[in-house]
Amino acid sequence: MKRFLASERARAGALIVAAALIAGTGCVTAMVLNSAAQMAQSSQQRQQREERLRRENDVIRKDAAQGQVEAMTRLGWFQVRGDRFGVPGDTRGVALLEQAAARQYVPAQYLLGRVLIEGPFGITPQPERGLKLLTLAATKTCTVDAGSDYRDNDHPARTLADIYLKGSAGIPADAARAEFWMARNAAYCHDFTYGSFSTAVSAGLSDYERRAKIQAWWELAHGNPASGGPTFTPEQMQMTARELERLRQRVRESEAEYPAPPQSAS
Amino acid sequence: MTAPLLSLQQAHLVHLAFEWMAMAIGFQLYRRQRQRDGGSGVLQAGGYPVALGCLLGAALGNKMVFWAEFPHLWSTQAHDLAIWMSGQSIVGGLLGGLLGVEMAKKLSGITASTGDSFVLPLMAGMAIGRVGCFLAGLQDGTYGNPTTLPWAVDFGDGIGRHPTQIYDIAFVLIFGSLVLAARPRWRARPGLAFKVYLSGYLSWRLLVDAIKPVPFDYGGGLSGIQVVCLLALLCYLPFVLKQLFSEPMHEAVSCQ
Numbered sequence: 231m232k233r234f235l236a237s238e239r240a241r242a243g244a245l246i247v248a249a250a251l252i253a254g255t256g257c258v259t260a261m262v263l264n265s266a267a268q269m270a271q272s273s274q275q276r277q278q279r280e281e282r283l284r285r286e287n288d289v290i291r292k293d294a295a296q297g298q299v300e301a302m303t304r305l306g307w308f309q310v311r312g313d314r315f316g317v318p319g320d321t322r323g324v325a326l327l328e329q330a331a332a333r334q335y336v337p338a339q340y341l342l343g344r345v346l347i348e349g350p351f352g353i354t355p356q357p358e359r360g361l362k363l364l365t366l367a368a369t370k371t372c373t374v375d376a377g378s379d380y381r382d383n384d385h386p387a388r389t390l391a392d393i394y395l396k397g398s399a400g401i402p403a404d405a406a407r408a409e410f411w412m413a414r415n416a417a418y419c420h421d422f423t424y425g426s427f428s429t430a431v432s433a434g435l436s437d438y439e440r441r442a443k444i445q446a447w448w449e450l451a452h453g454n455p456a457s458g459g460p461t462f463t464p465e466q467m468q469m470t471a472r473e474l475e476r477l478r479q480r481v482r483e484s485e486a487e488y489p490a491p492p493q494s495a496s
Numbered sequence: 497m498t499a500p501l502l503s504l505q506q507a508h509l510v511h512l513a514f515e516w517m518a519m520a521i522g523f524q525l526y527r528r529q530r531q532r533d534g535g536s537g538v539l540q541a542g543g544y545p546v547a548l549g550c551l552l553g554a555a556l557g558n559k560m561v562f563w564a565e566f567p568h569l570w571s572t573q574a575h576d577l578a579i580w581m582s583g584q585s586i587v588g589g590l591l592g593g594l595l596g597v598e599m600a601k602k603l604s605g606i607t608a609s610t611g612d613s614f615v616l617p618l619m620a621g622m623a624i625g626r627v628g629c630f631l632a633g634l635q636d637g638t639y640g641n642p643t644t645l646p647w648a649v650d651f652g653d654g655i656g657r658h659p660t661q662i663y664d665i666a667f668v669l670i671f672g673s674l675v676l677a678a679r680p681r682w683r684a685r686p687g688l689a690f691k692v693y694l695s696g697y698l699s700w701r702l703l704v705d706a707i708k709p710v711p712f713d714y715g716g717g718l719s720g721i722q723v724v725c726l727l728a729l730l731c732y733l734p735f736v737l738k739q740l741f742s743e744p745m746h747e748a749v750s751c752q
Contacts, residue, residue, distance in 0.1 A: 238539045245538075245547055249519050251555035252589060 287314055294326065299335040302326045307341055312351065319351030331363065340367040340374045340386050347398055357400030364390050368411065369489050372419035387415035387491075395430055405430065410480065413450065417481045418490050422451035442466040446473035499633050499659075501652045507635035514628025522621030529613040546610050549600025550593040557592015561585035565720035568712050586622060587701055587721050590694060591728055611690025612679065618693065619672035623665045630661040640707045658707050667704075671696050684744030691736040698725045698732070 290308075293301030308315050309323025324345060330338030343363030349355030367374070368386035391412035397403035409431060416422040428447065432440035442462065449470070462470065502510060526547075527538050536542035562585045563569075597610060629638040633651035640658025642648075648656030672693060679689045702725040710719045718726070 241539045241544050241548075245544075245551060248548060248551035248555060249523070252515075252519065252551065252558055252584070 283314060299330045299333050299338065302330040303335060303338040303341065306330065306338070310345055310351065310353065319353050321353065324353060336367050336370045337374045339363045339370075340384065340389075343367060343386075344389070347393060347401065349399065355399055357398065361390075361393075361401065364393075365488065368414070368491065370491055372415075372421070372491050385415055385419055385421055387411045387419060388421060391415060391427060395427060410484065412447075413477045413481050414484060414488070414490075416447060416451035417478065418493070420451050420453075422447050438466065439469065442469035443473055445470045446477060449474055450477050497647065498650045499652065500631055502631065502633060502635070504635055507632040511628045511632040511636060514631070515625055518621040518623075518625040518628075521624060522617035525617040525620055526613060529616055533613050535608075535610070535613065541604075542606065542608075545600040545604040545606065546597050549596040549598075550614075551596070553596015553599070554589040554593035557588040557590070557595070558584045559588070560592065561588025561721060561724050564588075564724055566711050567720065585721060586625070587698065587724055587728075590618070590697065591724070594694065609686035611687045615672060615675055615679070615689050615693045619668050619676075622668045626661045626665045626668075630659065637711075638708070641709060643707075660704055660708055663704055664700075667700050668697065671700070685739055688736075688739050691732070691739060695729060695733055695736045698729050701725050702729070 290301050290305050294305040303326070305315070306323040306326030307313075309320040309326065310318070311323075312318030312320065315323075324342070327338050327342040327345065331342045340363070343360045343366075345353060346356040346360030346363065348360075364386055368390055372385060372387070374384045374386065388411070391408045391410075393401060394404045394408035394411065408427070412422070412427050412431075422428075424444070428444050431447070432443050435443060445462070445466075446469075523538075530536070530538065530543055538544060538547050565585065594611075601607070601610070626638075629636045633639065634653060638661050639649075639651055640660035640663075642655050643658050644656065645658070647659065649659040649662075650656050675689050675693045675696070678692075682688045702722050705719055705722045705725075706717070708719070710717060712720060714720060714723050
């Protein structure tokens, strides 16, 4: 070491290295190391995620092949969307959903119904059949809650109301049917929120009448006045009561044709 | 007033550029000071150990005081090499450099006083380095607490803060100039200029860090750097006062 540091060049080099330990090289080195470590970590996390998905996919395929309806539905839905398996619009996915729906599995009926109405990714729409499936699902359950694989907490009855409200390819808009399904959704599933439906049903009304009408929908769904209690005039209260009774009557009359979904299914 | 807004990467590069500029200019000034004071060249036997000891000591002291400032990082980040290698502290650099020089002199048998030649280079280097700290803004961690004073600086988060980097620059230039002006009068007290400069700076940091955010409170609102300054002053001030008030010596002494 002494011989090495005997030359002025070596000494100058040693001083520069020592200075580099002070003058921020530590920060730059740390930055580089940090970036490299982060990249390695991201890559490792990505590989772990891909491995996990691959294992999950294998399990789904195996379970679907063994005829488990939940796995068939999940695999079918992924194949239709092109998620994880192949390309979107894969008709094998539709076939799987058909098989699961035929075995009266409600999430499959619901999803197949949506696919046949919306006709996504080039799948041939069959709106009439799609409506039948959605209607069937709406008499069997309030929500299709299958986690992040599907849209969370979809309400078949509300979905039908939306379809009739806006119309869809092959399904003309029908305000009366929209109201019908939304009333069932509110009465059986206790689901009503202010949005496009409430705007639609109160279109053309004065603010005075609109509040009374929406109040009736709220009480139909939640069984109690909206929080805070509206400051209604006696006339408004009567309007609300009449509207509420009308809606309840309509729901009761519908039960002959469309059974109420089980309460535990909501 | 709004400081220039730099991204993390830009802040690192600007800080780095100013650090190297400070080191380079400081080093050149040190070489000239040594020549003026009749010392040997920096790469020669009488000067090289001092320079190397100073730099290595400063590098170690730098990191150690930074670690003292953030002791809570160790429980969660001790495995992270980036934490070990990053972070700096001028106080740590000064104290580490002092100890490094003393050890190097001991090991190489140098007894002459060497500290006074460091005053001007330290002044210049610290002032230039702090410009880089100021420009690095919020990425650097050397800014002060929020304030409503007219010269508060917004470093990019909408909050006006004490520009403590500017305060530092003003202090080292003003105080350092006073020490340099007094140096001819202390010719018979070699090393005293450096001692006064270092003590003055440690006292300054003990005070000014009270208007900076405290990453870890050691008690009484004191940060790690303030505790180090306090301990260093307790150890060092007696030497300073002793030399200041003792009879001037006419031969070279080994103390800094």
